[in-house]
Amino acid sequence: MPTASHTALPIRRLTLRDLTACADLSEDRGWPREEHKWGLLLAAGKGYGIDDPGGGLVTACVVTEYGPRDRPDLGAIGMVLVAERHARQGVGRRLMHHVVSEMGPTPLTLHATPYGRPLYEELGFKAVGRAEMLCGRFHPGGPEPEVSTRAATAEDLISILRLDEEVFGADRTHIVTRLPAFADQLRVAEAQDRIVGYAAAWPNMDTLVVGPLIAEDTETAKALLASLAARTDRPLRTDIDVRHEQLITWAKERGLESVAFNAVMTYGITEPPGDWSRRFAPLTVAAG
Numbered sequence: 001m002p003t004a005s006h007t008a009l010p011i012r013r014l015t016l017r018d019l020t021a022c023a024d025l026s027e028d029r030g031w032p033r034e035e036h037k038w039g040l041l042l043a044a045g046k047g048y049g050i051d052d053p054g055g056g057l058v059t060a061c062v063v064t065e066y067g068p069r070d071r072p073d074l075g076a077i078g079m080v081l082v083a084e085r086h087a088r089q090g091v092g093r094r095l096m097h098h099v100v101s102e103m104g105p106t107p108l109t110l111h112a113t114p115y116g117r118p119l120y121e122e123l124g125f126k127a128v129g130r131a132e133m134l135c136g137r138f139h140p141g142g143p144e145p146e147v148s149t150r151a152a153t154a155e156d157l158i159s160i161l162r163l164d165e166e167v168f169g170a171d172r173t174h175i176v177t178r179l180p181a182f183a184d185q186l187r188v189a190e191a192q193d194r195i196v197g198y199a200a201a202w203p204n205m206d207t208l209v210v211g212p213l214i215a216e217d218t219e220t221a222k223a224l225l226a227s228l229a230a231r232t233d234r235p236l237r238t239d240i241d242v243r244h245e246q247l248i249t250w251a252k253e254r255g256l257e258s259v260a261f262n263a264v265m266t267y268g269i270t271e272p273p274g275d276w277s278r279r280f281a282p283l284t285v286a287a288g
Helices: 004-008 016-028 035-044 091-103 117-123 154-168 218-229 245-253
Strands: 011-014 046-051 057-066 074-082 108-112 126-136 148-151 185-191 194-204 207-215 236-241 257-267 279-281
Touching: 011 091, 016 035, 016 046, 016 057, 016 074, 035 057, 035 074, 035 194, 046 091, 057 091, 074 091, 091 117, 108 117, 117 126, 117 257, 126 245, 148 218, 154 185, 154 194, 154 207, 185 218, 194 218, 207 218, 218 236, 218 245, 236 245, 236 257
Parallel strands: 074 108, 207 236
Antiparallel strands: 011 046, 046 057, 057 074, 108 257, 126 236, 126 257, 148 185, 185 194, 194 207, 207 279, 236 279
């Protein structure tokens, strides 16, 4: 149970001014600092946290909303962290109760580690799927995917947004339009003069994270992943829906290794919206 001091500390909204404190909190729990990702999430989403009277943050999380601003279709919860010195005292539970209450009737989703899953189940979240985190250096091999890819241009943005909303199941313009500045690479796949997939690769510490990865089929997803890998010397990291077994097997054959599994959980809906068959990887598990 929370101590009296924890109960009295107010939960407040976080802003970009809290970026360093959020990165410090990540580091405190043994996570990478991930300042680049924290910057995107705090700018595009809603951060919540509790200040530590001794300095820094007791706890923090971010909610990224999708759809109409006044009535979101979906909220994705991520980066739920509690400082080590305050762990196992009910602080994270208090923050999550607050966030769920703040979101009202908005359906919620999150990716849960095995450690965090019991808390989310206690709050009413249900596990509806899994994502497998892959990481490593990509080594080309075997037949090349026969799908054309190229760097995205400004003229592609409307088509990308239209495809993304159709596949994701909610409007995330405020995220997608940030990708050209946020990501090192943004590429599209074309077939018959139309865009049938797109993917971004963005820097996160010493890796390049592939996501979002949206594609018409597995061959298109392979082509996008291979084209991103061909243009970087960094190891790749991505989180693939386990139902995409062919892509996972193909990626492992080319050097990526399984690192972890996260449970995909929902609250207020039975499954995430959109078309999972074309949604291969999220931008980041923290944002859905």
